[in-house]
Amino acid sequence: MRVFPYRTLAGEIALRVTAVKQDxxxxxxSVLSGDERVVALHQVERDDWTCSRVDVAATLPxxxxxxxxxxxxxxxxxxxxxxxNVRATTVLQRETSDSAQWTGRIRVWRKAHRNxxxxxxxxxxxVDDVPxxxxxxxxxxxxxxxxxxVPVRRRELHVDEVDFGDGPHEWLRSFRDxxxxxxxxxxxxxxxxxxxxxxxxxxLNSGGTPLERAARDMVxxxxxxxxxxxxxxxxxxxxxxxxxxNPQWPGGWRDAVLRGMLSDVLPGMSAADALSEIxxxxxxxxxxxxxxxxxxxxxxxxxxxxxxLGTAIRVIDTSQKASKA
Numbered sequence: 001m002r003v004f005p006y007r008t009l010a011g012e013i014a015l016r017v018t019a020v021k022q023d024x025x026x027x028x029x030s031v032l033s034g035d036e037r038v039v040a041l042h043q044v045e046r047d048d049w050t051c052s053r054v055d056v057a058a059t060l061p062x063x064x065x066x067x068x069x070x071x072x073x074x075x076x077x078x079x080x081x082x083x084x085n086v087r088a089t090t091v092l093q094r095e096t097s098d099s100a101q102w103t104g105r106i107r108v109w110r111k112a113h114r115n116x117x118x119x120x121x122x123x124x125x126x127v128d129d130v131p132x133x134x135x136x137x138x139x140x141x142x143x144x145x146x147x148x149x150v151p152v153r154r155r156e157l158h159v160d161e162v163d164f165g166d167g168p169h170e171w172l173r174s175f176r177d178x179x180x181x182x183x184x185x186x187x188x189x190x191x192x193x194x195x196x197x198x199x200x201x202x203x204l205n206s207g208g209t210p211l212e213r214a215a216r217d218m219v220x221x222x223x224x225x226x227x228x229x230x231x232x233x234x235x236x237x238x239x240x241x242x243x244x245x246n247p248q249w250p251g252g253w254r255d256a257v258l259r260g261m262l263s264d265v266l267p268g269m270s271a272a273d274a275l276s277e278i279x280x281x282x283x284x285x286x287x288x289x290x291x292x293x294x295x296x297x298x299x300x301x302x303x304x305x306x307x308x309l310g311t312a313i314r315v316i317d318t319s320q321k322a323s324k325a
Contacts, residue, residue, distance in 0.1 A: 009136035011061025224303035
């Protein structure tokens with residue numbers, strides 16, 4: 001969990017993609033979607049491009065930034081892809097000395113990526129005479145999809161809001177006291193949200209004050225942790241074997257789950273070796289229990305529990321200071 005022993009930004013850091021250029025061709029704005037926060041780089045239906053240049057803009061809480069104890073503030077755009085372990089960065093430039101917006105361009109090299117990369121923004125500064133400290137990160141990050149023709153987020157989860165006690169699914173009635181439940185038996189994982197649990201739907205769909213948003217994001221992160229844990233166990237339990245008894249990548253969402261999480265569950269191993277190791281441990285039970293903390297860590301990391309908890313702590317701290325002022 002990332003808890004910073006110094007003051008950080010509580011305000012939102014917004015990130016936008018404003019334009020995309022592939023090799024020497026400027027792509028139409030239809031390749032990007034602000035609502036979905038996706039850039040589709042396969043729009044021209046060719047895979048032999050060399051480099052795409054993505055123009056980005058980050059907006060910071062300028063009033064808070066001016067009043068805080070920070071020096072040498074720098075905003076960095078970061079592009080990462082877990083499948084290839086690639087990380088690229090570029091420093092954004094502030095438009096004017098008092099502007100809330102930092103802009104720049106980050107390059108996406110085709111040979112360095114396989115599928116989807118995440119684009120985020122990180123704010124660093126000198127705090128308490130220590131340079132390079134992280135004081136803020138974007139939360140609503142973008143996806144750079146190298147295989148998509150349409151800028152839409154891939155549907156990897158179905159959300160079903162239903163009353164467990166009085167809804168159409170009889171099997172859920174025995175879980176009427178649960179606020180949510182994760183099901184992994186279908187073509188897509190499903191998280192059932194119990195509308196009969198007082199306040200849960202209202203909380204998850206709320207905007208409101210920073211404190212209300214922090215509470216919403218913490219609950220959403222807990223749900224996401226349960227989802228990642230459930231889908232990982234489901235993916236491991238459904239592995240098929242080849243003629244020699246070696247586990248095969250399952251395909252579909254289970255494939256994506258395993259490829260994304262195994263690097264945290266079994267760090268230092270290649271993907272193929274990690275798949276064989278996780279299968280062996282589960283089948284033989286030897287070392288399987290010892291892996292549960294690693295599985296929980298991988299799930300909480302993908303659910304961004306640390307980030308949401310850190311935001312909640314900062315918001316509560318700011319709210320308490322404001323109430324005392």
